[in-house]
Amino acid sequence: LRSDFDAPDRDRCAPDAALGGDDAPDRDPLAAPGGDGAPLDLGLRMTDATLRALPWELAAPALAAVxxxxxxxxxxxxxxxADLRAIQGALARxxxxxxxxxDGDLGPRTRAALVAFQAEHGLAATGEPDAVSTQRLHAAVAGRARVVVVRPSHRAEQRSYRGSRHSGVPVDWLYERAGFETVVLDSPSARRLADTLAEHPAAVLHLNVGLVDHHGAPALDLLGGIVGRVTGTAFxxxxxxxxPTPLVVVDTPAPPGRGEALTQLRLRNGFAAELTAVGTARAVLATxxxxxxxxxxxxDALVxxxxxxxxxxxxxxxxxxxxGDGVEDALAFTxxxxxARTPHERFPAP
Known part of the structure; x- marks a missing residue:
């Protein structure tokens, strides 16, 4: 991998030279300069589907050490x-x-509304949609720190021998114990999920479902069968x-075999990359x-x-x-x- 940290900032949607031709890690222009000992944010962006699916995060501990x-x-x-339209909608609500x-334009009326909101909530009245202001606005719209959990039906979990309940760790209980309000959807249709997100603004959308290859594209297997498959673009x-959009957690259930686990990891990363590339989701955590x-x-770590x-x-x-040690821990944790557009995104908490 090559990264030119001295290059001037440029349009980050333009192709970058390296990593097989057009793909390269780049420095986030919002990152700390690094000269004062603060960590430097290193953004890895690529367009090739095969490269996007690979677990580059296995290098994260070594990078964190420097x-x-x-x-x-x-x-x-x-x-x-998309972010500005969401902020404008929240300010209006x-x-x-x-x-x-x-309209997606940070004009004088939107800035004035942000200043008023920031002043009322004890924030620096800058008129800028910074991470903390967006987090507070998101919380004001949601009312409570809410998590929408999407999972297979209990029968589907038993049939596939995977899922949080099959492992004895219902994730919705852990969220509730931490103070979140939860809404649980078992094998919902895409329309029901969209309606739920519209009616119950969420801080976190936790997807505890497996993935399949749908005509060459990674897709969530919401209902089973072709009708229940949802690609990142469709999602x-x-x-x-x-x-403001919730943090999307793609929590892929572990299959019994290591080979299938590697397949699920590649599908998971491909789905997350496609979803964030479309532009509406602010951050996706693939785990x-x-x-x-x-x-x-x-x-325990996530919640x-x-x-x-x-x-x-x-x-x-x-x-x-x-x-810990071993391949299973590397796949599940490392x-x-x-x-994300920036690693500084924040979401409402209890």
Whole structure:
């Protein structure tokens, strides 16, 4: 891998030279400069589907040891307008923006509304949609720190010998114990999921479902059969447009065999990369592939970190820090992948 840290900032959606021709890790322009000892955010972005599916995060511990925070860099230019429309919709729902239709433009009325919101909530009144202001606005719209958990039906879990309940660790209970409100959907249709997200704004959308190859594209297997398969592009259409999007946790159930686990890891990473590339999701945390005691350890790290309200990279790092020895731990913990426009994104906490 090659990264030119001295190159000037440029359009991050433009092709980068390296990593097989057009793909390269790049420096996040919002990252700390690194000269004062602060970690440097290293965004890895690639367009080749085969490369996107690989577990580059296995190098994260070595990079962290020299002050580099690895994450998968989603195109910012595609997402900025979507983020601003969501912020405008949230400001309108909270009574700060009047009748202005969300247009994705940070104009004077939107800035004034942000200043008013920030001042009312004790934040620096900058008029800029920074990570903390967006987190507070997201919480104001949601009312409570809510998690929507999507999982297979109990019968489907028993039939496939995988899933959080089959492993004896229902993740919704752990979220509730940490203070989150939970909404659980068993094998929902895509329409039901979209309606639930619109009616119950969520801080976290936790997808505890397996993935399949759907005509060459990774897809969630929501219902079983072709009708229940949802690709990353199709899933993007289910996310809310006029409120900040939740953190999407792709928690892939661990299959019995190591070979199938590697297949699920590649499908998971491919799905997360496609979803974030479309531009609506602010951050996707690709995790899972843990069973029994490992699953308890993973969920403790995941839920515990999310409950602090810190940035999403802190959550990914908390999961990786629980890794022990062996291939299974490497797949379940070290290979946890964060896909985001910036690793500083924050989401509501209890």
């Amino acid at each position: 002050g580099l925070r690895l994450f998968r860099r989603a195109p910012r230019a595609r997402g900025e307008a 909270c009574g700060f923006l009047g009748d202005l239709a969300p 993007d259409a289910l996310l809310p447009r006029h409120a 899972g592939l843990a069973r029994y005691r490992r699953q308890q350890r993973l969920y 515990g970190a999310l409950a602090t309200g810190e940035d999403v990279h802190t959550t990914a790092a908390a999961i990786r820090s629980r890794a 290979a946890c992948a964060l896909f």
